[in-house]
Amino acid sequence: MNEMNSGGFEIRDYLRLDLMPHFMCPGCGHGIALRALLWAVHELGIEKDNLAIVSGIGCSGRVGAYIDANTYHVTHGRPLAFATGLKLARPDLEVIVITGDGDCLAIGGNHLIHACRRNLDITCLMLNNEVYGMTGGQVSPTTAETRLTTTTPSGNSEPAFDACKLAEATGAGLVGREVTMQTPALRNLIKKGLEYKGFSFLEVMSDCTEIYGRKNDLGESAEMVLAQKSDMRPEAYSTITEQPFRPNRLVTGILASNDRPEYGATYRDQAAALRGDDNGEA
Amino acid sequence: MTATLQNLHGNHACAMGAIAAGCRFFAGYPITPSSEIAERMSRELPLVGGTFVQMEDEIASIAAVLGASSGGIKSMTATSGPGFSLKQENIGLAAMAEIPCVIANVMRGGPSTGMPTRPSQGDIMQARWGSHGDRPVIALAPASVKEIYDQTIRAFNLSERYRMPVVLLFDQVVSHLLEPVELADRSSLQLVERQWAKGPSAEFEPFARTADGVPPMPRPGDGLRTHTTGLTHGEDGFPSQDPEVATRVTQRLLDKIEHGRADIEAYECHDTDDAEILVVACGISARAARAAVRQARAKGIAAGLFRPITLWPFPEEALKAALGKAKAILVPEMNAGQLVLEIERICGHDLAVEGLNRIDGQAIAPAEISQRIEELAGK
Numbered sequence: 001m002n003e004m005n006s007g008g009f010e011i012r013d014y015l016r017l018d019l020m021p022h023f024m025c026p027g028c029g030h031g032i033a034l035r036a037l038l039w040a041v042h043e044l045g046i047e048k049d050n051l052a053i054v055s056g057i058g059c060s061g062r063v064g065a066y067i068d069a070n071t072y073h074v075t076h077g078r079p080l081a082f083a084t085g086l087k088l089a090r091p092d093l094e095v096i097v098i099t100g101d102g103d104c105l106a107i108g109g110n111h112l113i114h115a116c117r118r119n120l121d122i123t124c125l126m127l128n129n130e131v132y133g134m135t136g137g138q139v140s141p142t143t144a145e146t147r148l149t150t151t152t153p154s155g156n157s158e159p160a161f162d163a164c165k166l167a168e169a170t171g172a173g174l175v176g177r178e179v180t181m182q183t184p185a186l187r188n189l190i191k192k193g194l195e196y197k198g199f200s201f202l203e204v205m206s207d208c209t210e211i212y213g214r215k216n217d218l219g220e221s222a223e224m225v226l227a228q229k230s231d232m233r234p235e236a237y238s239t240i241t242e243q244p245f246r247p248n249r250l251v252t253g254i255l256a257s258n259d260r261p262e263y264g265a266t267y268r269d270q271a272a273a274l275r276g277d278d279n280g281e282a
Numbered sequence: 283m284t285a286t287l288q289n290l291h292g293n294h295a296c297a298m299g300a301i302a303a304g305c306r307f308f309a310g311y312p313i314t315p316s317s318e319i320a321e322r323m324s325r326e327l328p329l330v331g332g333t334f335v336q337m338e339d340e341i342a343s344i345a346a347v348l349g350a351s352s353g354g355i356k357s358m359t360a361t362s363g364p365g366f367s368l369k370q371e372n373i374g375l376a377a378m379a380e381i382p383c384v385i386a387n388v389m390r391g392g393p394s395t396g397m398p399t400r401p402s403q404g405d406i407m408q409a410r411w412g413s414h415g416d417r418p419v420i421a422l423a424p425a426s427v428k429e430i431y432d433q434t435i436r437a438f439n440l441s442e443r444y445r446m447p448v449v450l451l452f453d454q455v456v457s458h459l460l461e462p463v464e465l466a467d468r469s470s471l472q473l474v475e476r477q478w479a480k481g482p483s484a485e486f487e488p489f490a491r492t493a494d495g496v497p498p499m500p501r502p503g504d505g506l507r508t509h510t511t512g513l514t515h516g517e518d519g520f521p522s523q524d525p526e527v528a529t530r531v532t533q534r535l536l537d538k539i540e541h542g543r544a545d546i547e548a549y550e551c552h553d554t555d556d557a558e559i560l561v562v563a564c565g566i567s568a569r570a571a572r573a574a575v576r577q578a579r580a581k582g583i584a585a586g587l588f589r590p591i592t593l594w595p596f597p598e599e600a601l602k603a604a605l606g607k608a609k610a611i612l613v614p615e616m617n618a619g620q621l622v623l624e625i626e627r628i629c630g631h632d633l634a635v636e637g638l639n640r641i642d643g644q645a646i647a648p649a650e651i652s653q654r655i656e657e658l659a660g661k
Binding site for chain 2: 016019048049050052054065068069070071072073074075077078081082083084085086087088089090092093110111113114267270271274275
């Protein structure tokens with residue numbers, strides 16, 4: 001990416017370079033997602049001092065530490081709950097959650113659906129690599145049917161969640177999905193999420209080449225990423241097509257938006273009215 | 283100094299104490315018998331510019347509290363046994379990442395769902411050992427409505443001073459008592475404010491080994507841009523599994539308690555100077571014990587009461603000093619024998635230590651204790 005079409009964006013300005021080299025595997029899509037996120041942050045002119053990154057446990061949970069910002073690496077599944085407290089206490093901060101398919105949809109599933117319902121101004125970036133990579137490749141809520149993992153030795157027989165349908169159904173203000181292959185589109189999607197005044201749920205189709213790809217003979221990173229771009233999942237991906245399960249065809253872009261009052265501003269307005277202040281935000 | 287006298291419910295006293303201490307964020311989940319704390323906070327906090335949020339579960343509540351405190355706001359949650367169990371992992375994160383917060387746990391009959399509306403003191407050991415790994419713990423057990431108010435303020439002070447979670451252990455009896463309480467003028471309260479890190483970020487170490495063992499905390503937005511993690515981390519805040527680093531940083535967390543003992547420990551001695559039968563009790567059991575000791579004294583028995591207000595760290599030296607002429611120790615508590623284990627550890631090799639236990643959801647009556655005192659005195 002040369003400087004002209006990256007609009008003066010220099011990723012090194014946003015990274016903790018003394019932590020390099022990073023610990024992500026060769027071919028992992030998480031680094032591309034990180035680049036797209038920081039690119040969006042740059043284009044929106046968000047100050048690093050006011051940027052708070054909250055992440056949970058897993059490969060996705062380790063991405064945040066590389067960002068030169070206020071970064072919080074909390075308990076498994078709880079980054080959305082932690083971020084809820086942080087954003088309510090400090091509405092001046094730009095709060096971004098970086099989570100994964102296991103962190104967000106399995107152990108943290110309850111927090112996701114209520115974050116969608118509450119509509120507090122947080123941007124949630126779920127890096128979906130379809131597997132528990134950090135722990136060695138166990139089945140996750142987004143692992144495709146029939147796939148081999150270390151805990152589905154005969155192939156996965158559970159249907160995979162469509163996380164975006166779940167977020168939409170539970171009321172998220174803004175819902176979108178993008179693949180890592182389309183980095184500028186991913187950057188634009190993240191920008192929309194950051195600009196949205198409310199809860200935005202963004203699913204990034206990442207790829208776990210080293211563990212999931214190898215186990216299922218999905219080829220090298222480039223092949224896995226190209227498979228995302230083709231918009232088509234393997235035939236075996238899902239035999240169930242009704243919501244909220246993953247359909248064969250992977251749809252990207254903004255998938256849902258509904259303009260609802262942002263929770264924090266509503267609460268502060270109510271409180272100001274109780275106190276008889278005229279300083280409400282609405 | 284002016285003061286106001288009012289009838290106050292134990293759980294409301296906790297909420298009022300928290301507000302007085304400067305708490306401006308509460309996240310909770312409904313649970314008997316603690317819900318009045320959340321209800322009162324939901325009314326009070328918006329009036330003082332604070333925030334109340336009812337979260338989707340117990341775990342979310344403590345996680346939100348840690349988020350709010352990380353943002354720089356004094357924060358708390360309240361719960362009872364089942365919720366206290368669920369919060370343990372994040373209490374460990376608060377200890378590890380040194381995020382101040384207060385957790386009020388109104389103890390009810392257990393195990394499991396147990397007896398939600400009945401009292402217990404069954405979480406004394408959970409408060410000490412409930413979260414995995416070796417971690418510093420402060421737990422306070424007030425015995426009256428007034429003391430709930432005072433100790434809630436103190437819990438915030440200790441939490442901010444030592445950058446760690448502080449647990450308030452109320453039994454259901456004391457949390458649901460209605461007692462006249464004299465509340466001090468807020469301007470006369472001694473409040474502790476967290477030390478905030480300042481200065482250039484280049485060489486800043488968020489978990490530095492400071493003289494008192496408590497590093498100033500970086501606040502987001504102040505320009506220091508640090509990393510906070512539950513992973514074992516070096517002074518720079520980033521993960522490390524170096525054996526030397528792991529030993530050093532974990533030991534510093536534990537040493538915060540040792541260095542602060544004199545400040546953290548609180549207790550009361552009643553008639554202990556010449557006591558031959560020493561009763562050790564906390565919470566509502568200590569009030570029953572106080573009456574029992576008086577009754578025993580009226581019958582000429584040299585009985586005394588040692589009442590720890592700080593349960594963890596246990597005021598060990600103060601107890602030893604109170605032993606004086608003790609020949610036997612009696613530990614009445616609403617559980618199958620928890621506090622007694624600590625008393626046995628401290629003085630069990632020299633003295634007969636005996637428990638008096640109820641696990642039936644009933645408070646221990648003074649008569650039960652005085653009868654046992656008389657038996658121990660050989661009368």
